[in-house]
Amino acid sequence: MDFSASLSLVAPEIVLSLGGLLLLLCAAWMGDRASRAISIASVIIIGAAAALTIPVLCGGAMGAGTLAFGGQMRVDAFAAFAKLLIYISGATCLMVAPRFFDRWGAMRAEYPVLVLFAVLGMGIMVSAGDLLTLYIGLEMNSLAAYVLAAFLRTDGRSAEAGLKYFVLGALASGILLYGMSLTYGFTGSTSFDVIRVALAGDISTGALIGLVFVLAGLAFKISAVPFHMWTPDVYEGSPTPVTMFFATAPKVAAMALTMRVALDAFGLQVDAWRQIVVFVSLASIVIGALGAIGQDNIKRLLAFSSINNVGFILVGLAAATPEGASAMLVYLAIYVAMSVGSFVAVLMLRDANGDYVESISDLAGLSRTKPLIAWCLLLIMLSLAGIPPLFGFWGKLVVFQAAVNAGMIAIAAVAIAASVIGAFYYLKVGKVMFFDEPVDKVTGDNDWAHWALLIVSTAFISPLGYLLTGWLSELADKAATALFLVA
Amino acid sequence: MIQVFSFYLFAALTILSAVFVIMSRNPVHSVLWLIMAFFNAAGLMVLVGAEFIAMLLVIVYVGAVAVLFLFVVMMLDIDFAELRAGFVKNFPLGLAIALVLLAELVFGIGAYSAGALEMGHAAAAASPQIDGASNIESIGAVLYGKYLFLFESAGIILLVAMVGAIVLTHRERKDTRGQNIGRQIRRRPQDATVNVRPEVGKGVQL
Numbered sequence: 001m002d003f004s005a006s007l008s009l010v011a012p013e014i015v016l017s018l019g020g021l022l023l024l025l026c027a028a029w030m031g032d033r034a035s036r037a038i039s040i041a042s043v044i045i046i047g048a049a050a051a052l053t054i055p056v057l058c059g060g061a062m063g064a065g066t067l068a069f070g071g072q073m074r075v076d077a078f079a080a081f082a083k084l085l086i087y088i089s090g091a092t093c094l095m096v097a098p099r100f101f102d103r104w105g106a107m108r109a110e111y112p113v114l115v116l117f118a119v120l121g122m123g124i125m126v127s128a129g130d131l132l133t134l135y136i137g138l139e140m141n142s143l144a145a146y147v148l149a150a151f152l153r154t155d156g157r158s159a160e161a162g163l164k165y166f167v168l169g170a171l172a173s174g175i176l177l178y179g180m181s182l183t184y185g186f187t188g189s190t191s192f193d194v195i196r197v198a199l200a201g202d203i204s205t206g207a208l209i210g211l212v213f214v215l216a217g218l219a220f221k222i223s224a225v226p227f228h229m230w231t232p233d234v235y236e237g238s239p240t241p242v243t244m245f246f247a248t249a250p251k252v253a254a255m256a257l258t259m260r261v262a263l264d265a266f267g268l269q270v271d272a273w274r275q276i277v278v279f280v281s282l283a284s285i286v287i288g289a290l291g292a293i294g295q296d297n298i299k300r301l302l303a304f305s306s307i308n309n310v311g312f313i314l315v316g317l318a319a320a321t322p323e324g325a326s327a328m329l330v331y332l333a334i335y336v337a338m339s340v341g342s343f344v345a346v347l348m349l350r351d352a353n354g355d356y357v358e359s360i361s362d363l364a365g366l367s368r369t370k371p372l373i374a375w376c377l378l379l380i381m382l383s384l385a386g387i388p389p390l391f392g393f394w395g396k397l398v399v400f401q402a403a404v405n406a407g408m409i410a411i412a413a414v415a416i417a418a419s420v421i422g423a424f425y426y427l428k429v430g431k432v433m434f435f436d437e438p439v440d441k442v443t444g445d446n447d448w449a450h451w452a453l454l455i456v457s458t459a460f461i462s463p464l465g466y467l468l469t470g471w472l473s474e475l476a477d478k479a480a481t482a483l484f485l486v487a
Numbered sequence: 488m489i490q491v492f493s494f495y496l497f498a499a500l501t502i503l504s505a506v507f508v509i510m511s512r513n514p515v516h517s518v519l520w521l522i523m524a525f526f527n528a529a530g531l532m533v534l535v536g537a538e539f540i541a542m543l544l545v546i547v548y549v550g551a552v553a554v555l556f557l558f559v560v561m562m563l564d565i566d567f568a569e570l571r572a573g574f575v576k577n578f579p580l581g582l583a584i585a586l587v588l589l590a591e592l593v594f595g596i597g598a599y600s601a602g603a604l605e606m607g608h609a610a611a612a613a614s615p616q617i618d619g620a621s622n623i624e625s626i627g628a629v630l631y632g633k634y635l636f637l638f639e640s641a642g643i644i645l646l647v648a649m650v651g652a653i654v655l656t657h658r659e660r661k662d663t664r665g666q667n668i669g670r671q672i673r674r675r676p677q678d679a680t681v682n683v684r685p686e687v688g689k690g691v692q693l
Contacts, residue, residue, distance in 0.1 A: 010636070017643055024650065069636045110654045117647045124640060136640045143644060147651030
């Protein structure tokens with residue numbers, strides 16, 4: 001494969017990086033006054049990258065024609081599926097940001113640029129076909145994310161979130177790098193294909209330790225138990241649009257990367273990592289559900305909810321079949337819609353002064369003061385809990401079905417039982433909004449962009465979403481086939 | 488033989504210095520031990536035939552990073568009078584370290600001239616070394632050829648880090664007076680000076 005063909009394969013990445021560099025220059029010369037214009041331009045650039053990615057997914061690209069730069073990048077349908085989810089989350093996070101930051105006069109022109117580079121890094125992550133690509137993408141995303149977490153630098157909580165995320169993220173990178181160096185040492189290559197072949201048969205102890213460390217580093221990035229401790233603090237402290245970004249795009253990217261590493265690079269050692277994934281998945285489901293019970297801050301609650309959801313997604317990985325991978329992708333798409341919806345709803349909870357309300361007890365009686373927001377939030381919460389008529393149920397169903405078909409009935413049963421615990425705190429939010437005495441805290445108005453995002457995401461997770469199941473499953477199947485073709 | 492001996496020497500001293508980095512109470516001493524650890528790591532690199540990386544370690548880490556650390560540490564509130572008072576007491580230790588470094592230099596050069604250390608490696612690993620070319624040429628060929636995409640991406644990571652550091656720390660200050668070069672150049676002597684003839688006993692009006 002020659003160089004220009006490789007370059008045309010990574011066209012979305014080139015568009016994102018050149019666009020980011022150009023907007024950085026605009027930010028430097030025009031200053032913070034231009035931050036809204038730069039935000040709009042960033043959304044357009046992400047849209048352009050998405051337009052370049054859609055044909056790859058719809059065409060179900062796979063095989064040798066998708067390898068760029070000697071297999072370092074794998075621009076197949078799987079990467080395209082994950083990238084589109086990332087682009088959607090990145091664009092929504094840009095759309096809701098200006099109003100939030102204007103409240104503190106903290107909207108800076110660098111914000112959209114950093115989001116662009118984070119999105120670029122995640123695009124590289126999900127296309128990784130080599131441990132080096134994996135690490136480069138991961139760091140590009142993480143470095144931008146640390147800064148975004150601390151973006152409200154006058155706010156102590158935001159600074160704390162940024163520092164915590166940075167220190168723990170650096171630790172996770174260290175663990176990941178150590179695992180990667182062991183893997184490289186015992187297989188003689190950083191390329192996923194070569195690692196896969198080299199690990200066939202009995203696995204040596206050193207390679208096993210490498211595998212465990214790599215998976216541990218990735219588990220940190222998807223905030224799965226036992227590497228989840230940073231999540232509630234970072235989600236609570238970060239500015240809400242950034243929290244929305246963290247809950248969607250990096251989760252998708254890290255999850256897709258974990259799938260690629262586990263099913264492709266370590267694809268012939270499924271028995272070696274399956275027990276780890278099963279443990280991490282069940283522990284995430286249970287701890288995510290139990291931890292959320294005592295929370296009064298809605299952002300912390302959603303953080304635990306995301307840990308819980310990651311557990312359900314990993315059930316599909318434990319199945320280690322194309323069906324499981326396809327189920328994970330469907331779940332991820334639904335999860336992104338639910339997260340975007342819930343955080344947009346949180347961003348719409350403002351009091352009379354325009355300050356943001358984050359405490360759940362302040363939502364009491366929301367159904368009488370702001371009925372539409374309350375109904376949307378209720379539907380999203382019920383969907384997160386996986387209650388049948390809503391679309392969140394479909395995601396859980398396909399994942400459990402994949403696990404059962406792979407003969408993992410016990411794990412699916414435990415996960416279903418644990419999802420009942422989770423339903424408790426989602427219902428509690430509904431109870432506070434609908435049956436408690438109104439406290440009239442949430443009175444602020446909202447603009448059309450927030451309403452549009454909220455309505456669209458609620459419509460997606462409502463029973464209307466089932467109209468999309470055929471289309472969504474078809475795309476997810478294409479992506480999973482592409483993943484397993486190499487594998 | 489000399490390679491194996493030097494390997495254990497360098498490796499043991501690297502670990503020992505690393506332990507002292509975290510054990511010593513004085514941060515300046517920590518940085519000095521860190522430099523020692525870098526030197527020994529560079530020695531290890533020489534042993535496996537990676538001279539370029541060894542040079543990088545010494546130039547980049549010892550030369551730039553460690554000195555930067557030292558500057559940062561020195562901005563902390565440390566009593567330097569007390570520090571200097573320990574010079575005579577610590578002199579034997581300093582001398583010992585100097586002797587160890589000298590011995591390492593001798594062993595390192597001896598081991599290097601005796602050929603690189605044979606290490607166990609997986610059969611799949613094909614060496615990207617170009618025949619007859621030096622370490623640096625081979626690295627350059629790989630970096631700007633096979634790994635060009637990743638190299639450029641790493642550049643963007645550095646840019647992101649730089650932008651992040653500026654975003655988080657830079658603030659516009661109203662009370663400082665910046666330099667306006669255009670205004671300075673436009674300034675003419677006749678605008679800047681006036682000829683006044685003060686009357687006796689009145690003083691000068693400025």
